[in-house]
């Protein structure tokens with residue numbers, strides 16, 4: 001990781017190397033940290049943050065679900081993201097706002113902990129690296145996606161990512177790039193940090209929120225593209241057989257972008273071409289770089 005100049009901590013910009021916390025920070029022990037993953041891109045009119053209000057809204061919702069009082073409004077956190085990107089040298093970056101139960105009290109009642117808020121940014125290439133270009137080789141993991149009766153899946157909480165990490169490790173250890181998780185009903189849910197879409201006979205579909213997924217902002221972007229591009233689209237459950245026999249499959253996420261899947265458990269996907277994925281991926285690239293006027297509303301410029 002290439003250090004940036006500063007990290008925002010509890011309202012102040014702190015030099016990168018000084019942004020440290022105590023080993024007895026409550027959230028480190030009990031997973032009580034809610035966060036976001038946001039990206040800023042270079043556009044013809046300077047660096048801009050993609051869908052910032054939507055990410056901050058999801059952060060505020062995660063905080064509400066976990067009864068965390070952040071002590072900062074959505075507007076203040078959004079402004080802090082803008083200030084941070086403007087102050088740091090990277091022209092394109094990933095942003096990580098995080099709120100966590102801080103140092104002071106231990107034990108299983110987080111309500112006695114003070115909440116700390118930080119925002120870091122750094123340069124981060126496509127999350128799935130080269131696989132995003134070549135096509136992602138995925139496997140269906142036997143770790144089941146956490147169920148909303150056990151944990152609130154719509155809250156982007158650090159604790160949820162133990163489930164994601166187990167799935168990811170299993171996939172990587174078996175020689176794959178990425179995992180696909182099924183839900184407790186055996187239906188397709190999502191990747192460890194991405195939503196999933198499939199195309200069959202020209203129809204685009206993705207699992208509904210009720211399948212236990214995180215409602216991704218990139219997923220919403222793709223859904224809006226489909227509507228505007230007049231691509232037939234449904235939110236519906238899929239079995240793993242339906243995934244294996246899809247014409248096209250892709251992941252969507254802030255970290256991964258739109259990443260074509262080329263293989264699932266040894267079954268080739270998209271070997272007759274991936275026209276809908278390619279079209280959506282191109283539109284996404286143009287949109288995040290400020291080249292599509294219709295979607296410029298999704299970009300928050302960081303220069304005044």
Ligand SMILES: Cc1ncc(COP(=O)(O)O)c(C=O)c1O
Nearest residue numbers: 193194195214216217218253254
């Ligand atoms: C579990 C999970 N699903 C899906 C996504 C994709 O969400 P987004 O498109 O908002 O980045 C993410 C990333 O935040 C995630 O962690």
